[in-house]
Amino acid sequence: MTPSPATPSAPSPVNRLALAVVTEPERAPGAFMAAPAGAREEAMRFLLQTGADAGVKLVATKPEGDAERLLGQAWPFPSPFQVTVRTVPLAEGVDRVEARARRSLERLGLPRGEALLVSNAAELAGAEGRALWDRMQALKQRGLFRRIGFCAAIEDGPALLARRLEPDVVQIGCSLLDQRAAQDGILNELAGMGVDVHLSSVFANGLLFAGGDDLPPEMAGHAQGLSRTRRRLAEMRCDPMQAALGYALSLRGVAMVVASVASAAELRAILAAAHAPCPNLDWTRLALDAPAAFTADARLRISSAA
Numbered sequence: 001m002t003p004s005p006a007t008p009s010a011p012s013p014v015n016r017l018a019l020a021v022v023t024e025p026e027r028a029p030g031a032f033m034a035a036p037a038g039a040r041e042e043a044m045r046f047l048l049q050t051g052a053d054a055g056v057k058l059v060a061t062k063p064e065g066d067a068e069r070l071l072g073q074a075w076p077f078p079s080p081f082q083v084t085v086r087t088v089p090l091a092e093g094v095d096r097v098e099a100r101a102r103r104s105l106e107r108l109g110l111p112r113g114e115a116l117l118v119s120n121a122a123e124l125a126g127a128e129g130r131a132l133w134d135r136m137q138a139l140k141q142r143g144l145f146r147r148i149g150f151c152a153a154i155e156d157g158p159a160l161l162a163r164r165l166e167p168d169v170v171q172i173g174c175s176l177l178d179q180r181a182a183q184d185g186i187l188n189e190l191a192g193m194g195v196d197v198h199l200s201s202v203f204a205n206g207l208l209f210a211g212g213d214d215l216p217p218e219m220a221g222h223a224q225g226l227s228r229t230r231r232r233l234a235e236m237r238c239d240p241m242q243a244a245l246g247y248a249l250s251l252r253g254v255a256m257v258v259a260s261v262a263s264a265a266e267l268r269a270i271l272a273a274a275h276a277p278c279p280n281l282d283w284t285r286l287a288l289d290a291p292a293a294f295t296a297d298a299r300l301r302i303s304s305a306a
Contacts (some may be wrong), residue, residue, distance in 0.1 A: 001019050008190045009070070009280065010068070011141075012055060012246070012275075013249050013274040013275060014054055014055045014056055014193055014258055014271065014274065014275075015057070016083075016254070016255065016257055017056055017057055017058075017250060017256070017257055017259060017270075017271075017274060018056070018057075018058035018059065018060050018198065018205075018256045018257065018258045018259070019051055019058070019059050019258075019259060019260075019261055019262040019267070020059075020060040020061075020062075020200075020259070020261070021044070021047065021048075021059065021061075021067055021070075021071065021260075021261060022063055022067075022260045022261065022262045023040075023066060023067045023070065023262075025072065025255055036095060040070060041070060041074055043264070044070045044071065044073070044074040044262045045073075045074040045076075047261065047263060047264040048071070048074050048075060048076055048081070049268060050078075050264045050267050051075050051081075052076045052080050054082070054267075054271050056081070057080060057081060057082060058081065058082050058083070058114065058256060059071065059082070059083050059084075059198065060083075060084045060086075060171075060198070060200075061083060061085055061086065061104065061108065062086045062107070062257050063085070063086060063087070063100055063103075063104050063228065066110050068104055068107035068144060070108050070109050071083075071108055071110035072108045072110075073109075075109065082113075082114035083094065083108060083110060083113050083114055084114055084115040084117055084169070084171075084198075085101060085104045085105065085108075085113045085115070085116050085117070085145070086116075086117050086118075086119045087100070087101060087117070087118050087119050087132075087136075088100045088105040088119070089106070089117075089119070089120070089123070089125070090120075090123040090128055090132055093262065094128060094131050094132055094135050097132060097135065098135050098139065099177055101108075101116055101139060101144075101145075102139075102144065102173070102181050104145065109289050110151050110198065112143060112145060112146065112244050113144065113145045113146070113147060114147065115146065115147040115148065115149055115152050115168065115169045116136055116139060116140070116144075116145040116147075116149075116173055117148070117149050117150055117169060118132065118133075118136070118149070118150035118151065118255065119151055120151065121150040121151060121152035121153070121156040121158060121161055122156055124150060124161060124165065125156075125161070133148075133165055136148045139159050145198065147168035147196070148167060148168055148169070149167035149168050149169030149170050149195070150165075150167060150169075150170060150198075151170075151171040151172070151200070152170055152171070152172050153172070153173060153274065154172075154173075154181060154184070154186070158170055158172055158186060158190065159186055159189045159190060159193075160192055161237075162193055162305050163193065166193075168195070168196060169195065169196045169197075169198060170190050170196075170197055170198070171198040171199075171200050171258065172186070172187070172190075172197065172198075172199065172200065173199075173200050173201035174187065174199050174200075174201070174202070174248070174251070175201055175202050175203065175204040175208075175244060175247070175248070175249045176202075176204065176208065176229070176243055176244050176248075176283065176287065177207060177208065177226075177229065177286075177287055177288045178204060178213075178287065178288065179283065179284070179287045181249075182251050183284075186252040187199075187251060187254060188253045191252070191253030191254075191255075192253075194264065196248050196255040196256070197253055197254050197255050197256075197259045198257075198258055199248050199251070199253060199254050199256070199258060200254045200256075200258045202244050202245065202247075202248040202257055202258070202259060203244050203259070203260070204244070208226075208229075208230075208240040208241070208244055209240060209266050211242075212225070220297070222228065222288060225288045225289055226288070227291075228285075229286050229288070232285065232286060233281075233286070233298075236279045236281060237279065238278060238279050238281065239273070241269065241273040242272065242273040242276050242278060243278065243281065244261070244273075245270070245273050245274045246278030246281070247281075247286075249274065249284050250278075250283070257280065
């Protein structure tokens with residue numbers, strides 16, 4: 001009897017998962033900043049090895065604090081990771097932006113990066129925007145970065161900017177609570193141009209995990225909506241992290257989902273949630289009624305898995 005052909009297995013969600021390692025004290029008091037230098041490096045090494053063992057391939061970095069140096073000292077050998085690097089503010093000058101991007105690679109201990117991203121897309125619309133983009137294209141042509149792109153908010157008009165500049169990568173925030181980038185067709189429009197879309201803020205800057213007492217005063221008006229979303233998830237026996245990743249990974253046109261992690265334990269929780277089967281949820285019912293009210297302050301910090 002001829003055996004039936006094997007059914008191809010579904011691709012692992014980890015193939016689309018990128019890590020943004022967080023070392024700020026409010027997010028990682030035990031894992032990094034509060035520990036002695038040697039312990040911090042060991043914690044970073046353990047986190048990265050956990051990611052490597054799981055099959056994670058991309059790490060997203062920012063030129064802030066000590067994270068780049070810690071990463072550079074802790075890569076597994078040989079390193080399986082590609083790295084995205086972000087620019088310093090254009091207010092420091094185009095020469096400084098280039099020099100700091102090169103310095104980021106040095107601190108990371110890498111000869112080249114996967115992508116260089118403008119941290120604030122609004123800078124590309126200003127007077128020095130073209131000079132900044134030209135400098136980044138030159139770095140790409142020299143082989144220091146394989147791709148270039150920018151990080152954008154909805155208000156930056158990312159699709160219009162992408163049509164003008166033809167970036168390789170656009171990183172944009174979208175989450176279970178703020179679904180505008182998906183609902184407005186921005187993600188599909190970017191993907192249709194051949195842009196690799198990297199989704200950030202998938203945990204809504206920690207709002208999914210914050211109780212009423214943890215919310216800053218400007219967020220108090222959203223306490224009822226957040227409680228309603230968590231109650232609906234509980235009724236479906238789906239925890240917030242599982243739902244957040246399930247939503248992000250369900251979106252068509254998204255190449256990578258960037259999840260911030262502060263420890264190996266957090267990463268293990270994220271990996272478990274990404275692999276867990278998600279109930280058949282009506283995603284639109286889980287969004288906040290007025291997401292723009294909190295995304296305007298998207299840089300607020302809540303001590304949780306943001």
